[in-house]
Amino acid sequence: MKDTNMTENAVTTDTPKITARGVQVYYGDTHAIKDVDVEIAANTVTAFIGPSGCGKSTFLRCINRMNDTIPIARVEGDIRIDGEDIYDKRVDPVQLRAKVGMVFQKPNPFPKSIYDNVAYGPRIHGLSKNKADLDEIVENALRRAALWDEAKDRLQQPGTGLSGGQQQRLCIARAVATAPEILLMDEPCSALDPIATAQVEELIDELRQNYSVVIVTHSMQQAARVSQKTAFFHLGHLVEYGETGKIFTSPEDPRTESYISGRIG
Numbered sequence: 001m002k003d004t005n006m007t008e009n010a011v012t013t014d015t016p017k018i019t020a021r022g023v024q025v026y027y028g029d030t031h032a033i034k035d036v037d038v039e040i041a042a043n044t045v046t047a048f049i050g051p052s053g054c055g056k057s058t059f060l061r062c063i064n065r066m067n068d069t070i071p072i073a074r075v076e077g078d079i080r081i082d083g084e085d086i087y088d089k090r091v092d093p094v095q096l097r098a099k100v101g102m103v104f105q106k107p108n109p110f111p112k113s114i115y116d117n118v119a120y121g122p123r124i125h126g127l128s129k130n131k132a133d134l135d136e137i138v139e140n141a142l143r144r145a146a147l148w149d150e151a152k153d154r155l156q157q158p159g160t161g162l163s164g165g166q167q168q169r170l171c172i173a174r175a176v177a178t179a180p181e182i183l184l185m186d187e188p189c190s191a192l193d194p195i196a197t198a199q200v201e202e203l204i205d206e207l208r209q210n211y212s213v214v215i216v217t218h219s220m221q222q223a224a225r226v227s228q229k230t231a232f233f234h235l236g237h238l239v240e241y242g243e244t245g246k247i248f249t250s251p252e253d254p255r256t257e258s259y260i261s262g263r264i265g
């Protein structure tokens with residue numbers, strides 16, 4: 001089945017990077033994600049949209065096992081990256097998170113220098129042979145995050161001294177420095193002004209060349225601008241998933257139609 005016609009059904013893509021089957025998430029007695037099946041393509045930006053509390057962030061956090069850090073959260077079902085079960089006991093969540101980077105709603109640089117923020121992941125994962133190697137990784141990551149020109153003369157200054165938009169790009173540089181294959185972004189622009197938002201959106205489009213990007217957003221305009229695929233969640237269900245253009249112009253499900261036309265949410 002192609003991915004343009006589905007209602008709480010399995011969704012497939014030609015080259016799935018991430019495959020989820022029968023995913024349930026519980027927080028104690030709260031059933032937050034209900035039987036979600038989805039396949040997410042490589043080199044694609046996929047947007048998760050839906051009303052507040054529908055489970056977008058919860059499902060996003062399943063993809064790098066961030067829910068493991070929430071004691072009352074319980075994840076069931078099967079999630080694979082390139083066919084590998086990421087919940088297998090042999091998978092080290094720290095290694096997994098190097099491969100599946102995450103950028104959060106609020107820029108959260110470490111209280112360290114700009115350089116050390118970006119070098120942190122490569123250092124703990126032993127990705128560089130020597131200082132020159134690490135310098136190169138840091139420079140490349142800052143370039144990829146479109147922050148190099150603004151940061152190159154102040155690499156030893158604190159990351160927290162940057163503007164909000166620069167801090168978010170620093171967090172993106174920190175995430176890409178470990179050469180991830182997937183980048184998860186949880187409302188990455190919600191704390192940014194329109195100019196910084198435009199810069200981050202432009203960056204997301206460039207990042208797609210190298211990564212699969214999954215972005216949670218409350219802004220339907222943003223989803224329409226940056227994503228090729230959109231998933232609409234409602235009350236823990238993945239209601240509809242498909243080409244972004246189709247979801248926004250001719251959704252199949254009345255709940256999607258209501259949300260995009262502003263009647264729910």
Ligand SMILES: Nc1ncnc2c1ncn2[C@@H]1O[C@H](COP(=O)(O)OP(=O)(O)OP(=O)(O)O)[C@@H](O)[C@H]1O
Pocket residue numbers: 027030032050051052053054055056057058059070072
């Ligand atoms: N740490 C937590 N502990 C308990 N319940 C939680 C926790 N995180 C989320 N939930 C519950 O799980 C459900 C889904 O929440 P989630 O944050 O995933 O939704 P969301 O769609 O991302 O919402 P928003 O758009 O408001 O960020 C909600 O009912 C929420 O209250």
